[in-house]
Amino acid sequence: MPFSLDDKLVVAISSRALFDFEEENRAFDAGNGDDRPYMQLQLERLDAPAKPGVAYPLIQKLQQFNDKDAHRVEVVILSRNDPVSGLRVFRSASKHDLHLQRGVFTRGRPPFKYLNALNANLFLSANPDDVRAALLAGYPAARVFPESIKQAESFPNEIRIAFDGDAVLFSDEAERIFQKEGLDAFQHHETNRVALPLPGGPFKPLLEALHRLQSVAGASVPMRIRTALVTARSAPAHERAIRTLMAWNINVDEAMFLGGLDKSRFLREFEPDFFFDDQTRHCESAVSVFSPTGHVISGISNDEP
Incomplete structure (x- = not known):
């Protein structure tokens, strides 16, 4: 065959x-x-x-x-x-x-x-x-970013992957509201739609594939996959993100709702094998702490003029 x-x-x-x-x-x-x-x-x-x-x-x-x-x-x-x-x-x-x-x-x-x-x-x-x-x-x-080569291996038996939310795991629907109308409009938009799952973003299929891989391998493989959602969202907009993952029947191991805090300090602690984000400034910040980084060139933040 x-x-x-x-x-x-x-x-x-x-x-x-x-x-x-x-x-x-x-x-x-x-x-x-x-x-x-x-x-x-x-x-x-x-x-x-x-x-x-x-x-x-x-x-x-x-x-x-x-x-x-x-x-x-x-x-x-x-x-x-x-x-x-x-x-x-x-x-x-x-x-x-x-x-x-x-x-x-x-x-x-x-x-x-x-x-x-x-x-x-x-x-x-x-x-x-x-x-x-x-x-x-x-x-x-x-x-x-070729310069963001990881310096150390603290977790040899874990694959650690961190994802941004909007325009990466989720669509950029809410991000467009934020960039065009501001934070208050964004919070209002997400609170009113808290029970409505967000459409999937470009990296939803990868998260699903990683979930399947771990499930199929089970205990037969010593390597584990640990995922994190690292997002600028904060309460009350956090709830729609969590409910969306629940609707997809996918778990993440860690969720960081940072409300505009610099992501690099949290990535330094999580030590991902890869971090995916749609915004160049977040990618460059991650590179500064030697977090292997991938720029997801999609969504409103990457619309060509």
């Missing part, structure tokens, strides 16, 4: 999100559209394993859900790299004992269209155009 991705959590990831290719990327930028110097540099470094990148710890942990009896997580390289440079990606993965078998390399062309064929649950890339396109196509996607 052919291999199928239908029953797996599939993470599509660019080479720059998985490995530290920032020096090589500068060589690419210096080529002004000519990728041959970049290809030559990657070929010269074929036997030099690339250093771990921003998403490396997350991928390493997710692969621990696989064992000899079950393959539950599939990680696929989805990259604008050329196939020759892809050789170094696979060799680097092998050197780091990451089990990667599949990859799509498009040599400069947008790769997001292959997300459908992959049944992808998440796409991580350093290219904002590819992330926007993936989100518009309905896939959870985020632009990674």
Whole structure:
């Protein structure tokens, strides 16, 4: 029987999100559209394993859900790299004992269209155009900040993922009210609709997939998934968010209703393997405390003028 991705959590990831290719990327930028110097540099470094990148710890942990009896997580390289440079990606993965078998390399062309064929649950890339396109196509996607590499591993047996609420887990319905009419209108809007679940946002499918993965693996896998909602909402608007998750029959382990407080101080304590937010300022704040961060380029905060 052919291999199928239908029953797996599939993470599509660019080479720059998985490995530290920032020096090589500068060589690419210096080529002004000519990728041959970049290809030559990657070929010269074929036997030099690339250093771990921003998403490396997350991928390493997710692969621990696989064992000899079950393959539950599939990680696929989805990259604008050329196939020759892809050789170094696979060799680097092998050197780091990451089990990667599949990859799509498009040599400069947008790769997001292959997300459908992959049944992808998440796409991580350093290219904002590819992330926007993936989100518009309905896939959870985020632009990674390569400089936000995690410094320490305090929770080796937990995958910790933190999500913003509005425009990430939830739609930006309420965020639009807040940005256009202010806090009082936002609170009034949410209080009046407290029993009405919010529409799902771009990362609802990922939260559902993580929930399924943990349920299917059960106690057979020592790795656990711990999730947190980290939102600028405060009481009384917190209630609609909680009731929405209840309506979805999905639990989060921690919820932080911060009412405008700086998220970075709370992320420092939670120590996520990844944090997803739609607002650039929150992402940059998270990066400042070395929290691996993904910018979800969707919702009113990212509307192009």
